[in-house]
Amino acid sequence: xxxxxxxxxxxxxxxxxxxxxxxxxxxxxxxxxxxxxxxxxxxxxxxxxxxxxxxxxxxxxxxxxxxxxxxxxxxxxxxxxxxxxxxxxxxxxxxxxxxxxxxxx
Numbered sequence: 001x002x003x004x005x006x007x008x009x010x011x012x013x014x015x016x017x018x019x020x021x022x023x024x025x026x027x028x029x030x031x032x033x034x035x036x037x038x039x040x041x042x043x044x045x046x047x048x049x050x051x052x053x054x055x056x057x058x059x060x061x062x063x064x065x066x067x068x069x070x071x072x073x074x075x076x077x078x079x080x081x082x083x084x085x086x087x088x089x090x091x092x093x094x095x096x097x098x099x100x101x102x103x104x105x
Contacts, residue, residue, distance in 0.1 A: 007057040019054035025073045031066045
């Protein structure tokens with residue numbers, strides 16, 4: 001069995017920025033991540049869109065933990081609506097950009 005056989009696909013990112021953001025989050029929590037498709041970025045426009053996706057692989061033995069972390073990461077980035085003023089905020093904002101209110105827990 002080769003070293004890559006012990007890795008499974010966890011996530012397909014739309015671009016390198018997203019891929020490295022997810023990779024960094026997972027690695028902060030002790031999950032080793034391999035990235036496939038980085039070199040295809042220079043061929044944008046010449047290759048089919050689905051072939052440009054960047055794939056994140058994790059070791060099979062860490063797959064369930066990585067999925068839990070990925071789910072948490074995606075929830076933390078989910079947009080939220082301010083209860084005080086009704087403004088829609090990106091998930092990375094800790095307070096409303098419009099009125100400064102904190103999201104309700």
